[in-house]
Amino acid sequence: MTTPARDDQPPEVTSTLLAELLQSIDEGRPVAMVTVVKAGGNYAAALGRRALVWLDREPSGSLNLDDLEAQVLADATQALIQRRPQMLAYADEQVELFVEVQRRPPTLIIVGAGHVAQPLATLGKLIDFEVVVIDDRPQYANTERFPQADRVIAAPFRPTLRDWPIDADTFIVLVTRGHSHDVECLLEVLDSPARYIGMIGSKRRVRAVFDLLEQEQGIPREKFDRVYAPVGIDIGAESPAEIGVCIIAEVVNVYRGGRAESLSDALRADRHLPLHPTRVQNYG
Amino acid sequence: MESAKGLYQKLAEFVREDTPVAVATIVRVRGSVPREVGTKMIIHAAGRHLGTVGGGCGEADVIRAGLDVIDMGVPRRVEVDLTEDISMQSLGVCGGIMDVYVERWPATE
Numbered sequence: 092m093t094t095p096a097r098d099d100q101p102p103e104v105t106s107t108l109l110a111e112l113l114q115s116i117d118e119g120r121p122v123a124m125v126t127v128v129k130a131g132g133n134y135a136a137a138l139g140r141r142a143l144v145w146l147d148r149e150p151s152g153s154l155n156l157d158d159l160e161a162q163v164l165a166d167a168t169q170a171l172i173q174r175r176p177q178m179l180a181y182a183d184e185q186v187e188l189f190v191e192v193q194r195r196p197p198t199l200i201i202v203g204a205g206h207v208a209q210p211l212a213t214l215g216k217l218i219d220f221e222v223v224v225i226d227d228r229p230q231y232a233n234t235e236r237f238p239q240a241d242r243v244i245a246a247p248f249r250p251t252l253r254d255w256p257i258d259a260d261t262f263i264v265l266v267t268r269g270h271s272h273d274v275e276c277l278l279e280v281l282d283s284p285a286r287y288i289g290m291i292g293s294k295r296r297v298r299a300v301f302d303l304l305e306q307e308q309g310i311p312r313e314k315f316d317r318v319y320a321p322v323g324i325d326i327g328a329e330s331p332a333e334i335g336v337c338i339i340a341e342v343v344n345v346y347r348g349g350r351a352e353s354l355s356d357a358l359r360a361d362r363h364l365p366l367h368p369t370r371v372q373n374y375g
Numbered sequence: 376m377e378s379a380k381g382l383y384q385k386l387a388e389f390v391r392e393d394t395p396v397a398v399a400t401i402v403r404v405r406g407s408v409p410r411e412v413g414t415k416m417i418i419h420a421a422g423r424h425l426g427t428v429g430g431g432c433g434e435a436d437v438i439r440a441g442l443d444v445i446d447m448g449v450p451r452r453v454e455v456d457l458t459e460d461i462s463m464q465s466l467g468v469c470g471g472i473m474d475v476y477v478e479r480w481p482a483t484e
Contacts (some may be wrong), residue, residue: 105481
């Protein structure tokens with residue numbers, strides 16, 4: 092076997108890249124490592140070379156890809172924006188690169204520290220989410236009850252949610268002790284970029300709440316389409332732990348783009364039925 | 376489960392103490408496979424491996440390639456084919472194929 096002529100990055104560059112990568116992961120700053128995993132023809136010397144790309148600074152490291160370099164780095168940045176680790180191919184697949192996207196783990200915010208919140212926190216950690224629990228009652232929101240959570244916050248719901256840096260990696264589950272609190276919190280996060288908002292409550296109850304908000308606060312009905320309420324997928328859950336599983340299953344379903352049916356799908360489907368008065372009356 | 380951060384921290388340690396290791400990364404998958412694209416594993420010459428690309432015979436192939444890559448320094452691609460018929464002899468069968476890129480860290484001695 093002949094060893095292709097390669098132009099490896101010197102070890103100190105490798106160490107620097109590794110240090111920069113670790114620091115970015117540490118800071119929760121999105122970063123992608125690009126590695127040349129196939130290099131033929133004029134590009135043979137690039138095999139194994141690496142570079143890092145960020146969203147907010149210049150790339151680090153050189154791939155030795157000459158005329159392709161700029162395009163590759165631009166495409167890698169695009170992969171980082173889309174948060175998709177992927178292979179990129181150039182020059183009739185003579186050159187292939189792997190883009191490894193590092194993003195901080197998603198956050199699960201559990202609003203309410205009651206009996207459903209405990210299994211939720213445990214399951215949230217199990218699926219590698221950062222878990223935050225919020226409740227305004229310190230006797231519930233404490234680390235004795237939630238040793239597994241990354242943060243337990245005993246403070247009023249609305250201001251805490253208002254100040255929280257909610258982003259597209261944030262999953263919010265509203266399971267407070269009372270519907271009025273759930274609804275209050277819902278209004279706080281309804282326009283946020285959160286990836287997922289789930290709210291506990293029966294189908295009948297949830298529909299009534301949405302009706303009320305529409306009539307009394309003039310909130311357009313479409314706005315509630317993003318809300319997973321009743322929360323969870325349809326597995327017939329009864330106990331708090333089972334409800335925890337049914338909610339976390341929905342979180343995974345949204346996170347991974349699965350195809351499981353949500354309990355809230357029925358509510359969304361109802362909305363698209365023709366609003367014939369006799370049928371509307373049948374909606375308990 | 377081994378997080379990306381944990382693996383890179385370990386990798387940085389190996390690099391610091393001048394221990395060449397191989398890093399295997401799942402770069403492409405077709406069909407049903409045990410782990411997702413981007414999953415990594417560190418292969419250590421004395422068997423102090425970290426992480427998993429799915430276990431079973433497929434992983435054994437990757438480890439073998441890793442040991443070779445530590446010796447030779449030339450990165451390579453390993454195709455792990457998990458499409459054999461399901462039988463009692465091959466319980467690791469998932470039905471898909473994954474491409475695993477195996478490289479040495481650091482690339483040069």
